[in-house]
Amino acid sequence: MKLYDSIDLAARNLRESVLRNSLTTLGIAVGVASLVAMLSLGVGLQRLASRHLRTSGLFDTVVVTSRRDMRSFNREQETNGPSPAESPELDESARTKIEKLPDVAEAYPDIRFITEFRFDDKPHLTMVAGLAFSSKDSDGFEGMQGHFFSADDAHEVIIQKNFAAELLGKPPARGDENVTVSELAKPLLGKPIIMRYGERDSSGAGADASSYSVISRELPLAIVGVTDLDPDSMRGAARARLFLPEKLLLTLHAMQAYNFRDSTGMPSNQPTYTTVIARVTGAGKVDSVEQAIKKLGFNTFSILDASKSMRRFFAILDLFLGIFGSLALTVASIGIINTLVMAILERRREIGIMKAIGASDNDVRGLFFAEAGAMGVLGGVFGVIMGWIIGRMINFGTNVYMHRQGFPPEHFWAVPWWLVLFALGFAFLISLVSGLYPASRAAKLDPVQALRYE
Amino acid sequence: MGSALIRAVDGITINVAEGEFVALLGASGSGKSSLLNLIAGLDSPSSGQVVVDGKDLGRLSREELAQFRRHVVGMVFQSFNLVPRMSVLENVELPLRFAEVERGKRSNLATRALERVGLGSRLKHRPIELSGGEQQRVALARALVNDPKILLADEPTGNLDSKTGTEVMDLIRDLNQFMRMTVVLVTHEQFLAENYANRLISLADGHLVSDQQNLKVAVRGEA
16 A cells, blocks of 8 residues: 555544544643753753853853963863973964964964053053954854944953943942943943053163063043953953953053063063964864864863863753653653554454455554554644743743843743754654554454454 | 364365356355355465465465455455445545555546446445445445456345345346356355356355256356
């Protein structure tokens, strides 16, 4: 018998016992809905965590430090790598080498120093850092009030919300953060702020690179953005709260902490850096770039290690959620077996007739498989819809709770296409497996016995 | 009870030639229906051979037996054995589905078979909406739709009154006479067998009692 004939007859048979088959299909739908709701929660949470990691601006960056500094983000590198004395200097030529590595989009020195800013004639001391113009395209500034730097050497600053609160004389507020940032930004955007810094001037030092003079400078800047997120969060105590365009900072020759180290015995003919940021062309390339930089003799750190652990955690979470979700589907599969076994009893004579007029064992088996499969597909479709609704409700309920707690709304739940296809496929497969026994039993029926059955 | 062996058909040797109309006669439990099931390939002999159309049915696989039932034999039962939830046309189409005949062709063949038994106007009716005689004619159309070589009829008039029974038997006789279809009729009604079959085989307790030509039909046929 051809497949469409099997499906046609199966559909006809299913319509005959509408209530019983509908209840069985509903059982599958509930099972699939529970699976979809569980897995969509897992996927949603994973996406949420990934999004927060990505918006940290560090997902596609590798932080490079010199082993000479005797400090590393990863202690293992210190013990396994060459001794600090044999390690290369992290200078301009090293930066160029790193930038030329495959899959490295750019490598720029991480310039940061503590200096004074004057706003409304009041001094504020904070850490300032350079921001590469390429950061404009990253998600790190999503939700920022104002705008990114208009040019890579513009006299503009972006400030972190905590610093914005400090400038306005407000204590950092917890809770309803979005509103706070927009409220903080209103009185600050477009306002002038003056940076006071020490310029390192080597022009009068002659051949001696280790000697230089420091000139006090003031630079008028304009506040163009207030960011909610902390793009510098990984830096811990060294995190900056105010950002200038990287190129502008480079031209200022501002005095930094490591300049003192240079003057204490490590003279160099070119600028040296404590840290270089290598931006990788894609998050997937971070590992290979890290390895290449380590081969050059530098220490590296990336968020990749954190994301690996996170992926492992979510894989396990998804597995457990999937198992719990599948339990309901397993119960539903018993319902399919029960329904089909009942159908065999009821249609025993009909099976006998079909065999007497030429149906083979495979025809009968196929017919029961088609019935099981049809219930699986129907249950799968309804289950996905139910799961989607349940997920929406969970999301809505959680966000109501979050709102009451003063947190911004989030998407805890996601139903990607692969999950829809997986749920439908899984429901279909479970149904076919459930149909194995009844189909086999129907196929083996003795036609003579079946024809005698009343 | 249980595993005790009952010989429903024992030690019977008969040969049926192509185009013959054979009646298997006997009381209830004589083994005539069991013999018919063996010829139909619905049952397998525990010993001996059943050779139909050159095929030793005992040696055929289940799939081959299904094909045999699909193409070589057509069956008519006492209780019609129509599928109640299917229309008349769909019942007749059913063997064609198993023979994997295309949908369009299937409908034409089934309609033609129903027209042949005089039910061309009842295609969309359900079996329950038909009289017993009409239901048996639908069963006959279903048995014929795959154009089998042998028609096996198990008490086809058992549930019919004498008038409709005669109508059905006339149809079967026409198939035998005009289409040269071999017919094996199981009946316990002597007069029915004598009126239609040209060979009468009597069974009792699974054994062959007599096997004789029916001169009455033979003479009428010659006339």
